[in-house]
Amino acid sequence: MLSNSQIKHINSLKLKKYRDEFQEFIAEGSTLVADLINSRLEIRGVYALNQWITANTDLLERNKIAVFEAGPAEMQRISALSSPGPVLAIVKIPSDAGIVLEETDADTLEQIVPGIYNELSLMLEGISDPGNFGTILRIADWFGIRNVFCSENCVEVYNPKVVQASMGSVARVKVFYTDTGALLSKLAGRIPVYGTFMEGESIYSSTLKNKGIIIIGSETRGISYTVAGYVSNRLFIPSYGSLDYGKAESLNAAVAAAIVIAEFRRPSAI
Numbered sequence: 001m002l003s004n005s006q007i008k009h010i011n012s013l014k015l016k017k018y019r020d021e022f023q024e025f026i027a028e029g030s031t032l033v034a035d036l037i038n039s040r041l042e043i044r045g046v047y048a049l050n051q052w053i054t055a056n057t058d059l060l061e062r063n064k065i066a067v068f069e070a071g072p073a074e075m076q077r078i079s080a081l082s083s084p085g086p087v088l089a090i091v092k093i094p095s096d097a098g099i100v101l102e103e104t105d106a107d108t109l110e111q112i113v114p115g116i117y118n119e120l121s122l123m124l125e126g127i128s129d130p131g132n133f134g135t136i137l138r139i140a141d142w143f144g145i146r147n148v149f150c151s152e153n154c155v156e157v158y159n160p161k162v163v164q165a166s167m168g169s170v171a172r173v174k175v176f177y178t179d180t181g182a183l184l185s186k187l188a189g190r191i192p193v194y195g196t197f198m199e200g201e202s203i204y205s206s207t208l209k210n211k212g213i214i215i216i217g218s219e220t221r222g223i224s225y226t227v228a229g230y231v232s233n234r235l236f237i238p239s240y241g242s243l244d245y246g247k248a249e250s251l252n253a254a255v256a257a258a259i260v261i262a263e264f265r266r267p268s269a270i
């Protein structure tokens with residue numbers, strides 16, 4: 001049985017100000033929690049139904065996880081989901097989550113962000129939908145992108161809906177919130193900067209490199225004027241709709257990210 005103080009603390013983590021205060025976030029669901037237990041992140045506690053605890057005893061004991069049994073009614077009280085799962089975890093926000101990149105000079109960026117000059121990275125501008133954001137992190141993880149730079153008006157990475165949609169990728173992909181224009185000004189001329197626009201060179205005929213930064217803008221505003229000024233390669237995804245079959249106005253940001261990143265991972269990328 002959970003105490004009132006435990007329930008109050010878990011519920012407080014649904015709000016950003018308390019996630020910032022306690023440096024913790026919540027994650028729910030069997031697959032997600034098991035993934036995070038096996039990750040680099042520190043698990044501060046697991047709250048679960050008896051059946052889940054029994055089925056995962058080895059996992060919990062092997063990782064020395066503090067576990068608290070809860071009944072169905074208690075899981076309902078602490079869950080951020082409309083249909084609570086059998087387990088919820090409190091996870092410590094990693095200490096490297098608050099690095100301010102714009103105050104770092106270009107020559108030392110590689111020490112803070114390994115691979116920034118010789119790998120593909122992703123930059124997101126104004127992604128406000130938690131489901132989209134979490135899905136993009138999952139896509140980045142799938143395609144081996146380990147660094148994601150976000151404008152300060154992107155949704156918070158530890159929002160419960162982002163964590164849920166990322167399906168554990170939040171533990172493997174490093175997310176930096178930064179002044180994107182200031183960061184790009186340091187990188188200008190050092191690596192290719194690719195941006196997705198409604199006009200530009202078709203991504204299917206573009207020469208793509210296996211290093212640089214890919215920028216995905218918001219669905220409503222696209223890439224900002226300031227950031228667009230640093231883009232060296234303007235890309236677009238051609239539509240094959242027609243007047244006979246209709247034509248979507250735009251692509252979902254996560255869908256666009258998947259299409260673009262997949263093209264960069266073709267063997268033809270140099």
